[in-house]
Amino acid sequence: MLDPKIIREDPELVRQSLVNRGFDLTYFERFLEIDNRWRALIDEGNRLKAQRNKCAQEIPKLGEEEKRKLIGEMRTLSERVQQIESEEVSIEKERDEILQNIPNIPHVSVPVGSSDADDVIVRYSSEVRKFDFKPLSHWELGERLDIIDFERGTKIAMSGFYVLKGLGARLERALINFMLDLHLKQGYKEIFPTVLINEKSCFGTGQLPKMKEDMYHIEADNLFLNPTAEVPVTNLHSDEILSIDQLPILYDAYLPSFRREAGKHIETKGIGRVHQFNKVELVKFVVPETSMDHLESLLKNAEEVVQLLGLPYRIKLLCTGDLGFHSAKTYDIEAHAPGMDQWLEVSSCSNFLDFQARRAMIKFRRAPHLKSEFVHTLNGSGIALPRTMISVMENYQTRDGLIEIPAILRNYMGGIERIE
RNA sequence: GCUGAGGUAGCCAAGUCCGGACUACGGCGCCAGCCUUGAGAGCUGGUGGUGCUCGUCACCACGGGAGUUCGAAUCUCCCCCUCAGCGCCA
Numbered sequence: 001m002l003d004p005k006i007i008r009e010d011p012e013l014v015r016q017s018l019v020n021r022g023f024d025l026t027y028f029e030r031f032l033e034i035d036n037r038w039r040a041l042i043d044e045g046n047r048l049k050a051q052r053n054k055c056a057q058e059i060p061k062l063g064e065e066e067k068r069k070l071i072g073e074m075r076t077l078s079e080r081v082q083q084i085e086s087e088e089v090s091i092e093k094e095r096d097e098i099l100q101n102i103p104n105i106p107h108v109s110v111p112v113g114s115s116d117a118d119d120v121i122v123r124y125s126s127e128v129r130k131f132d133f134k135p136l137s138h139w140e141l142g143e144r145l146d147i148i149d150f151e152r153g154t155k156i157a158m159s160g161f162y163v164l165k166g167l168g169a170r171l172e173r174a175l176i177n178f179m180l181d182l183h184l185k186q187g188y189k190e191i192f193p194t195v196l197i198n199e200k201s202c203f204g205t206g207q208l209p210k211m212k213e214d215m216y217h218i219e220a221d222n223l224f225l226n227p228t229a230e231v232p233v234t235n236l237h238s239d240e241i242l243s244i245d246q247l248p249i250l251y252d253a254y255l256p257s258f259r260r261e262a263g264k265h266i267e268t269k270g271i272g273r274v275h276q277f278n279k280v281e282l283v284k285f286v287v288p289e290t291s292m293d294h295l296e297s298l299l300k301n302a303e304e305v306v307q308l309l310g311l312p313y314r315i316k317l318l319c320t321g322d323l324g325f326h327s328a329k330t331y332d333i334e335a336h337a338p339g340m341d342q343w344l345e346v347s348s349c350s351n352f353l354d355f356q357a358r359r360a361m362i363k364f365r366r367a368p369h370l371k372s373e374f375v376h377t378l379n380g381s382g383i384a385l386p387r388t389m390i391s392v393m394e395n396y397q398t399r400d401g402l403i404e405i406p407a408i409l410r411n412y413m414g415g416i417e418r419i420e
Numbered sequence: 421g422c423u424g425a426g427g428u429a430g431c432c433a434a435g436u437c438c439g440g441a442c443u444a445c446g447g448c449g450c451c452a453g454c455c456u457u458g459a460g461a462g463c464u465g466g467u468g469g470u471g472c473u474c475g476u477c478a479c480c481a482c483g484g485g486a487g488u489u490c491g492a493a494u495c496u497c498c499c500c501c502u503c504a505g506c507g508c509c510a
Contacts, residue, residue: 039471039472042470042471042472043471043478043479045479046471046472046478046479046480047479049479049480050477050478050479052490053478053479055490055491056440056490056491057440057441057491059440059490059491060440060441061440061441067490070490071490071491072490073490074490074491075489075490077490078489078490078491241468367451368450368451368467369450369451369452369466369467370451372468
């Protein structure tokens with residue numbers, strides 16, 4: 001959520017940011033209109049309430065006659081207060097809705113563009129791997145080696161789910177442990193949050209109300225299956241005022257994530273887009289003026305994962321038209337999948353500035369006597385498992401259809417060197 | 421799941437039966453000032469949010485919501501959470 005003061009005080013900045021993102025201006029113009037009315041109403045309401053409060057204190061001190069008269073007057077006044085309040089409530093509801101539909105302002109360093117075609121490739125790691133045979137896709141490899149079972153995933157759950165078996169399951173576990181150990185060395189504190197999260201947390205990070213259709217919902221208890229550890233981990237500090245010496249806070253978390261992908265046809269074969277996947281997530285809470293530097297180090301921390309795995313990758317700086325709603329600046333890390341001949345997004349590292357913190361009410365104080373301010377939050381995948389698995393399987397395949405285990409993972413797999 | 425006790429400011433906690441000087445008692449912590457060579461003690465003030473006319477301003481905030489009332493921390497209804505005991509259970 002944007003600071004309403006920014007929209008009020010510098011509407012031109014917000015207007016330009018919406019144009020750059022390719023958003024239409026309806027909500028924005030409506031905000032300006034409604035915000036004025038909202039403030040006028042608050043003002044009038046407060047005036048009347050002040051009078052009511054004052055008279056309510058006078059009444060017990062008065063004689064019978066005067067008392068009866070004043071109570072009569074107050075009854076009328078109270079009715080007006082109620083009218084104003086109910087109008088306030090409805091305007092406030094609309095105002096909040098509008099605010100929730102205005103995206104974050106892209107940082108000045110974000111390139112202006114209309115779609116992912118305008119994203120800027122910041123760097124390539126190396127050449128993609130060249131094969132002297134036709135590389136197989138991970139689903140072909142997975143089925144041949146009996147380490148990915150799509151049919152049985154569908155049987156026990158539904159289509160879009162899969163089961164890892166044998167060394168496939170073990171490779172997944174090795175990847176998770178490797179990532180967690182790496183992030184520990186990078187200075188992150190490991191968190192293992194809840195898989196089920198409540199409605200309030202989903203609002204806090206902005207999954208609700210916009211992405212409701214994309215989440216699995218447990219009706220009996222009104223809980224949601226975690227769509228990304230960003231939600232529970234960021235909300236660890238919701239409604240808190242942190243002290244400055246706690247910052248920066250760096251968390252990493254391994255957690256299964258669930259997405260209904262409603263409305264999206266899961267056409268891609270394989271495990272590139274599935275309903276349940278593992279992910280290691282990095283989350284930071286930082287002092288505002290340091291957040292852009294923290295974005296760079298966050299990216300480096302995630303990048304190190306693909307580097308150490310020896311995967312060909314590239315870094316993209318998303319343009320205004322491709323930037324996520326809540327983000328002010330985002331880098332994507334894409335690993336190459338030679339079997340599919342595609343670049344796969346394995347990580348998305350974003351700086352949200354105070355956009356999330358304002359919603360989740362995460363504040364800090366520079367000194368005990370100073371006013372609290374919103375922290376800046378950042379997060380990035382460190383990294384998403386299925387697509388990493390794809391890139392590992394397809395890059396490390398051999399001519400005879402086996403998969404070499406990347407050197408860095410062998411210790412995590414009891415010294416096993418290949419899947420055969 | 422059942423029964424009971426609770427939820428008041430950063431923390432502890434009075435007030436709730438019986439609505440009105442609650443401007444939410446008191447304490448702890450923290451901040452500022454005074455005092456002091458310094459520290460401590462002591463004293464004074466401050467210690468959540470929003471709005472604007474930026475003030476010794478106004479409004480809001482006693483788990484959340486709705487209601488009754490001129491007036492609600494206090495009364496009524498609904499919901500949430502915590503703790504204890506019992507039950508069930510990996």
